[in-house]
Amino acid sequence: MSVVLEARDLHRHFGGVKAVNGVSFQVEEGEILGVIGPNGSGKSTLFNCLLGQIPPSMGQVFLDGKDVTGMKPIALSRRGVSRTFQLLQVFPQLSARENLILAGQEHIGSRMKRLFGKPDAGLTGAADRMLEQFKLSHVAALPAGGLSYGQQKLLDAAMAFMAGPRLVLLDEPAGGVNLSLLGSFRERLRAMNAEGGSTFVVIEHNMDFVMSLCTRVMCIAEGKVIANGKPEDVRNDPTVIEAYLGH
Amino acid sequence: MMSLLVQVLISGLAIGAIYALIAAGFSLLSQGSQTVNFAQGDFVVLPAFVILAANSYGLPIWAGFVIALVVAALVLGVLFKRLMVDPILPHGAMQLSIATMALSIVLQNSMLNVGGAQAFPFPGINGGIHWGNVFIDWQSVTILLTAVAAVTALNLFMGRTRLGRAIQASAQGPQVARLLGINVTRMVLITFVLNAALVTLAALLISPIYLVKFDNGIGIGLAAFSAAIIGGFNQVRGAVVGGLLLGVVQNFAATFGPTQYRDAVPMLLLIIFILFRPQGLLGRAEERRV
Amino acid sequence: MNHPYRVLAIALLLVLVGGVAGFGLKPYPIYLISQWAVYTISAIGLNLTLGYAGQISLAQASFVGIGAYATALLMPHGVPFGVTLVIGAAISFILGVLLGFPALRVQGHYLAFVTLALATIAFLVFRNESWLTNGTSGIDKIVRPFPFTSDLAYLWLCLGSLAIVTLGTWWLLRSPWGRAFLALRENPVRASSLGVDVRMYTLLAFAIGAALGGVSGALFAPLGQYIEPAEFALPLSFSLLLMVVVGGSGSFLGPFLGAMVAVALPEVLRSFQDYYLVIYGVMVILLLVFSPDGLVGLIERAVRRRPVAAPAEPAK
Numbered sequence: 001m002s003v004v005l006e007a008r009d010l011h012r013h014f015g016g017v018k019a020v021n022g023v024s025f026q027v028e029e030g031e032i033l034g035v036i037g038p039n040g041s042g043k044s045t046l047f048n049c050l051l052g053q054i055p056p057s058m059g060q061v062f063l064d065g066k067d068v069t070g071m072k073p074i075a076l077s078r079r080g081v082s083r084t085f086q087l088l089q090v091f092p093q094l095s096a097r098e099n100l101i102l103a104g105q106e107h108i109g110s111r112m113k114r115l116f117g118k119p120d121a122g123l124t125g126a127a128d129r130m131l132e133q134f135k136l137s138h139v140a141a142l143p144a145g146g147l148s149y150g151q152q153k154l155l156d157a158a159m160a161f162m163a164g165p166r167l168v169l170l171d172e173p174a175g176g177v178n179l180s181l182l183g184s185f186r187e188r189l190r191a192m193n194a195e196g197g198s199t200f201v202v203i204e205h206n207m208d209f210v211m212s213l214c215t216r217v218m219c220i221a222e223g224k225v226i227a228n229g230k231p232e233d234v235r236n237d238p239t240v241i242e243a244y245l246g247h
Numbered sequence: 248m249m250s251l252l253v254q255v256l257i258s259g260l261a262i263g264a265i266y267a268l269i270a271a272g273f274s275l276l277s278q279g280s281q282t283v284n285f286a287q288g289d290f291v292v293l294p295a296f297v298i299l300a301a302n303s304y305g306l307p308i309w310a311g312f313v314i315a316l317v318v319a320a321l322v323l324g325v326l327f328k329r330l331m332v333d334p335i336l337p338h339g340a341m342q343l344s345i346a347t348m349a350l351s352i353v354l355q356n357s358m359l360n361v362g363g364a365q366a367f368p369f370p371g372i373n374g375g376i377h378w379g380n381v382f383i384d385w386q387s388v389t390i391l392l393t394a395v396a397a398v399t400a401l402n403l404f405m406g407r408t409r410l411g412r413a414i415q416a417s418a419q420g421p422q423v424a425r426l427l428g429i430n431v432t433r434m435v436l437i438t439f440v441l442n443a444a445l446v447t448l449a450a451l452l453i454s455p456i457y458l459v460k461f462d463n464g465i466g467i468g469l470a471a472f473s474a475a476i477i478g479g480f481n482q483v484r485g486a487v488v489g490g491l492l493l494g495v496v497q498n499f500a501a502t503f504g505p506t507q508y509r510d511a512v513p514m515l516l517l518i519i520f521i522l523f524r525p526q527g528l529l530g531r532a533e534e535r536r537v
Numbered sequence: 538m539n540h541p542y543r544v545l546a547i548a549l550l551l552v553l554v555g556g557v558a559g560f561g562l563k564p565y566p567i568y569l570i571s572q573w574a575v576y577t578i579s580a581i582g583l584n585l586t587l588g589y590a591g592q593i594s595l596a597q598a599s600f601v602g603i604g605a606y607a608t609a610l611l612m613p614h615g616v617p618f619g620v621t622l623v624i625g626a627a628i629s630f631i632l633g634v635l636l637g638f639p640a641l642r643v644q645g646h647y648l649a650f651v652t653l654a655l656a657t658i659a660f661l662v663f664r665n666e667s668w669l670t671n672g673t674s675g676i677d678k679i680v681r682p683f684p685f686t687s688d689l690a691y692l693w694l695c696l697g698s699l700a701i702v703t704l705g706t707w708w709l710l711r712s713p714w715g716r717a718f719l720a721l722r723e724n725p726v727r728a729s730s731l732g733v734d735v736r737m738y739t740l741l742a743f744a745i746g747a748a749l750g751g752v753s754g755a756l757f758a759p760l761g762q763y764i765e766p767a768e769f770a771l772p773l774s775f776s777l778l779l780m781v782v783v784g785g786s787g788s789f790l791g792p793f794l795g796a797m798v799a800v801a802l803p804e805v806l807r808s809f810q811d812y813y814l815v816i817y818g819v820m821v822i823l824l825l826v827f828s829p830d831g832l833v834g835l836i837e838r839a840v841r842r843r844p845v846a847a848p849a850e851p852a853k
Contacts, residue, residue, distance in 0.1 A: 051730070053726075072729070073726075073729045073730045074729045074732065074733075074734055074735070077729070077730060077731065077732035078732060082730070082731070083730055085726075085727065085730075089724060089726075089727040091719070091720055091723050091724065091727075092723075093719065093723065094716070094719065094720075098716065101713075101716065102713075102716045102717070102720055102731060102733075103731045105713040105716065105717070106713075106717070106731065106732035106733050106734070107732055111714075111737075114712065114713040114714065115709070115712050115713070115714050116712075117712075117713075119711045119712055119713070120713075121713045159731065163731075163732060
């Protein structure tokens with residue numbers, strides 16, 4: 001087992017507010033690490049620091065042992081890191097299939113080849129397989145903006161897998177997805193993890209979803225890691241309960 | 248030689264101080280309501296025509312200036328905001344910028360059709376004082392003093408008064424300002440009226456030098472945009488520094504360089520700044536997008 | 538994007554109608570249609586910059602000027618028209634890259650101001666460097682390339698070029714590049730997280746748009762057979778921007794309609810004489826207030842009153 005992602009003593013301050021205040025952790029290959037914590041505990045800021053959206057004030061981020069601190073999202077994307085955002089971010093004018101092609105196209109061939117090659121960059125097959133896996137085949141040709149919220153959420157997640165990523169960071173993937181879809185969504189993510197060999201970090205509020213999906217859970221409160229371990233251990237950890245109840 | 252240098256410096260500072268007024272208004276609008284006003288130069292020419300028109304009916308210049316202030320506050324302030332900015336801004340800042348270009352075409356051609364294509368003389372102040380062998384003209388001194396007084400007043404208003412601080416708060420964070428109980432809509436409207444007052448004052452000061460011509464707005468606008476960017480879009484202070492620097496550099500280039508490239512000077516400065524110091528002289532480095 | 542073949546067919550049909558109409562028309566209307574074709578090419582280029590990359594360029598007139606002067610100056614030295622056209626386009630493309638690169642490092646309206654600076658400087662160069670451009674006297678007696686010497690034949694050259702540009706742009710927008718352009722306009726943050734190099738694609742859209750300005754200029758010079766600096770000053774840039782917006786920025790057919798309005802309106806409003814530009818400006822502002830997606834948006838809404846896709850179930 002090798003370490004895919006490592007954060008060492010990450011800090012991010014906004015003025016006097018210490019949103020992330022010395023966070024260190026490792027994620028090993030094939031893990032599904034859940035990140036939980038009360039609202040405003042610094043989860044999203046941590047994500048943004050890991051993903052180059054905002055530079056950390058202090059500390060380092062390593063990807064496969066290489067220092068990638070402050071590296072731009074585009075460069076991280078080239079190194080096989082992909083993500084979803086907390087708020088829904090699909091391209092509403094493009095069809096579901098086109099959204100997936102877009103998510104994959106920049107990772108194959110050169111830019112020039114893409115200009116003169118096939119309009120779909122040869123990705124229609126891969127996109128349709130992905131649609132099938134996420135049970136979206138019936139809406140493949142519809143504009144993404146016209147899909148239901150849950151369907152868009154699935155599409156959003158599916159886009160993160162189009163480039164065959166090594167590491168996927170999912171920001172509240174289950175938020176707003178209705179219960180009937182949730183079970184199959186969880187199974188789908190598990191399957192992507194097992195078959196695709198990619199490693200996940202998941203921020204999630206839905207405790208049941210986290211506990212049943214993740215192999216390990218880390219709890220953050222006030223910018224610090226307060227618990228890190230097996231899902232059931234973290235769930236029963238008194239400091240975690242205290243952090244949630246205290247707010 | 249020395250005397251020439253001082254003269255060029257003083258008249259450069261004078262014209263630069265006017266640029267500062269126009270650039271300050273431009274920055275206020277762009278910060279207060281994301282309005283990048285490509286018609287800002289024409290906003291200066293319109294009040295000049297109003298003053299001239301009033302003057303031609305026998306009114307003194309000061310009375311014409313008061314009328315121009317009222318007209319500008321109504322047309323370039325309130326109506327501009329209500330009829331153009333408010334309905335178009337929701338569609339996007341880019342759409343609004345292009346609408347101001349259309350407005351520029353409308354203003355220029357209206358002034359051409361009503362006023363004519365010639366450059367109209369505008370009363371100024373004659374004479375000056377010899378100080379050793381340096382000649383200092385009253386015109387430049389008056390411009391410089393008036394503009395400096397206006398900018399200082401604006402700066403004090405923005406920094407020291409309740410209203411000024413409320414305007415700044417609305418520009419920097421409308422949501423937070425609203426939470427603090429500030430009437431953001433009204434603050435933005437005041438910003439537009441302030442800009443109208445600034446361009447009217449600029450019209451009074453710049454017209455004796457550049458005369459009044461329907462398409463003067465192009466050159467004035469270019470100078471104001473450059474001054475704002477060189478200074479760093481930093482509310483009033485940046486515009487002052489950028490305006491003065493630009494005025495002096497432009498005046499020296501026009502005196503000692505090829506006259507036919509006079510208009511290129513602000514543009515070259517602008518390109519140099521965007522290349523090497525895009526945040527401007529006084530601005531802080533922006534968070535980069537990607 | 539929803540019906541790529543239909544928009545291509547409509548665009549080419551417009552070109553074809555223009556070409557056939559040329560048979561029965563007098564020289565002046567033929568000139569107007571040629572002008573439409575030339576402006577449309579330039580507006581298609583600007584639409585890439587404005588409508589797809591979301592950047593305002595005020596230098597499109599300068600790129601047209603560069604293309605026009607390259608053709609007017611090189612053709613008398615025996616350089617074939619096709620080559621002068623490519624040279625004009627290439628210079629514009631390279632200038633686009635050189636200017637766009639620093640300007641796109643920072644967000645906001647910086648490209649607009651850099652291109653404004655270029656527009657001013659390019660105009661001064663056209664006007665002042667008389668040894669090269671003959672200054673304000675302009676260059677006259679520009680010869681049209683053989684065999685397109687008659688008005689009608691030159692119309693076909695303009696329309697043929699427009700057809701090629703139309704096909705090329707259509708290909709570009711349908712390719713992965715077009716998808717990337719759309720993505721960076723809609724949501725640059727998400728696009729870059731998917732590996733779309735936002736800055737590079739913005740630069741490319743701007744530079745390709747500039748090159749099309751150069752192409753349009755190469756056709757412009759022999760059309761009127763006379764050019765002078767003032768034709769390529771800021772007002773043309775404004776006017777081209779307005780064409781894109783009037784037609785509908787970001788829509789494939791927008792430039793075709795926008796250029797049509799810009800060419801036809803002065804003829805329609807002839808009786809208003811000098812007030813024509815005032816009326817045009819007010820119309821543009823009204824259009825931006827009531828239909829920000831331009832005439833194409835207006836027509837689309839009028840044509841199909843029915844919703845596109847059945848609304849899906851809302852999330853519970």
